[in-house]
Amino acid sequence: MALSAFFLMLFLLQHFAINMMSVVSPEMFNETSHFMGTNPMIQYLMQPILIFAVVFHFVMGFILEARNKAARNVKYAKYNGAANASWFSRNMLVSGLVVLAFLGLHFYDFWLPEVTTKFVEGDMTGLNAAGEFRYFEELQHKFVDGWRVAIYCVAFVLLAMHLMHGFNSAFQSTGIDGKMAAGRKKFGTAFAIIVPLGFVFIALFHFLTQTGH
Amino acid sequence: MNLNLKIWRQKNSNDKGGMHSYQISDVSPDMSFLEMLDVLNQQLNDKGEEPIAFDHDCREGICGMCSLQINGEPHGPDRGVTTCQLHMRKFNDGDTIYIEPFRAKAFPVIKDLVVDRSAFDRIQHAGGFVSVNTSGNTQDANAIPIPKADADKAFDAATCIGCGACVASCKNASAMLYVSAKVSQFALLPQGKVEAKDRVLNMVKAMDEEGFGNCTNTGACEVECPKGISLENIARMNREYLSASLKK
Ligand code: HEM
Ligand code: FES
Numbered sequence: 001m002a003l004s005a006f007f008l009m010l011f012l013l014q015h016f017a018i019n020m021m022s023v024v025s026p027e028m029f030n031e032t033s034h035f036m037g038t039n040p041m042i043q044y045l046m047q048p049i050l051i052f053a054v055v056f057h058f059v060m061g062f063i064l065e066a067r068n069k070a071a072r073n074v075k076y077a078k079y080n081g082a083a084n085a086s087w088f089s090r091n092m093l094v095s096g097l098v099v100l101a102f103l104g105l106h107f108y109d110f111w112l113p114e115v116t117t118k119f120v121e122g123d124m125t126g127l128n129a130a131g132e133f134r135y136f137e138e139l140q141h142k143f144v145d146g147w148r149v150a151i152y153c154v155a156f157v158l159l160a161m162h163l164m165h166g167f168n169s170a171f172q173s174t175g176i177d178g179k180m181a182a183g184r185k186k187f188g189t190a191f192a193i194i195v196p197l198g199f200v201f202i203a204l205f206h207f208l209t210q211t212g213h
Numbered sequence: 214m215n216l217n218l219k220i221w222r223q224k225n226s227n228d229k230g231g232m233h234s235y236q237i238s239d240v241s242p243d244m245s246f247l248e249m250l251d252v253l254n255q256q257l258n259d260k261g262e263e264p265i266a267f268d269h270d271c272r273e274g275i276c277g278m279c280s281l282q283i284n285g286e287p288h289g290p291d292r293g294v295t296t297c298q299l300h301m302r303k304f305n306d307g308d309t310i311y312i313e314p315f316r317a318k319a320f321p322v323i324k325d326l327v328v329d330r331s332a333f334d335r336i337q338h339a340g341g342f343v344s345v346n347t348s349g350n351t352q353d354a355n356a357i358p359i360p361k362a363d364a365d366k367a368f369d370a371a372t373c374i375g376c377g378a379c380v381a382s383c384k385n386a387s388a389m390l391y392v393s394a395k396v397s398q399f400a401l402l403p404q405g406k407v408e409a410k411d412r413v414l415n416m417v418k419a420m421d422e423e424g425f426g427n428c429t430n431t432g433a434c435e436v437e438c439p440k441g442i443s444l445e446n447i448a449r450m451n452r453e454y455l456s457a458s459l460k461k
Contacts, residue, residue: 064427064429067426067427068384068385068386068387068426068427068429070318070426071317071318071319071385071386071387071424071425071426071427072316072317072318072384072385072386072426073318074316074322075316076282076285076313076316077219077221077232077311077313078219078282078284078285078311078313079282079285079384080284080285080286081285081384081433083285083286083290083436084286084382084431084432084433084436084437085384085431085432085433085436086431086432089429089430089431089432090384090431092429165430165431168430169429169430171448172430172444172447172448172451173428173430173451174451174452174455175448175449175450175451175452175453175454175455176448176452177445177448177449177452
């Protein structure tokens, strides 16, 4: 659980860095996207690892939750969970499921068209009809529809909640708890808030610049 | 004060059991929670009804025998105390109080509020000890230098009284805080290092076999522990377990 989670958090950071480029410089975003989309190391090594990590993570999450439910076969008539643990920590399955639903949409939006263009149609150039890189404009198209942007934002708020507990939980699970623990906990909370909200910022940025606000 | 009590009654381990309501009046705020139950039991006895079975022994917070999930929290709403140390002044006149046994598949109910916590004993048997040669020339423990910081942490871990509040509070009914305290009290000391690897592997295995849930680090156990056992112990046990598994 924790190992796949560490991998997912690194991936998230990497994804965030590239998306951030789309705000700063469309050219840089295009170049990087093309590199990521055509580099064999990324495509044939990192991408399968990533897919495995995502599937492993949520399947293990379901198994873990099911086992843990079974460990208390008779429920309490009154159970005051809020008295001693955060909502985030008690509802990892809820926040995780929202993120999973979002990942479904995300695959449909970006990954499927990408795979279709590259491997079904065999077009590895990354160019549009006008002979320019297509990645930036494709990204823009996804952030015109207000509903999509809203769903995107909600999912990332839930991801922030998932990580508010998850980031430090992963360290605890692997027993990493040295002299730096206090600083790391603060860093974890900051990471959990800043990175997902960064994605929200990027989505809103493209939505607002395109809809002329 | 007058209280409305909702208490779990169950004849024996095979009975289905259920919540029953009881009224109790003139409770003194200076009574302990268990004294309040004593008074209730006296009243039930006088009426010819079966008294409510609950666990207790020392009644001063050291034996770990008392339990009870009170208003959804093990040992009630107060912090750093066991049920026997909980005072009725923590409640208000007219309150409804839910009293249930510590719930976990690994802690089956024996009767009413009494649960079988012998799963903890079996985990201890699997590795919660150091083997010492008692031939008569055993080295004096005080002759072995131990850093003060380590001795303090080992002592803190050893203050665990094995009451099971960690399991009762955990949404997963996980016993990680208990087991990690028992692993840590030895892992930090030179005498415990010799058998450290087998200890952690065997105790974790025994824990899983008892049917406790898995830790998801919610931290409820640390908040509810009457002895303030720290989550640091769980991180230490995870560390010990990982390195012992790799070296196996
Ligand atoms: C980018 C996506 C995701 C990231 C970065 C992420 C991150 C994390 C982290 C850091 C943990 C803590 C691991 C530990 O304590 O050992 C965790 C746990 C968990 N995640 Fe995710 N996760 C993601 C997606 C998902 C998805 C899609 C689900 C689907 C249901 C999910 C369900 C869970 C569950 C059930 C747990 C364990 C519960 C717990 O430890 O309290 N996660 N995740
Ligand atoms: S009765 Fe001994 S700790 Fe409460």
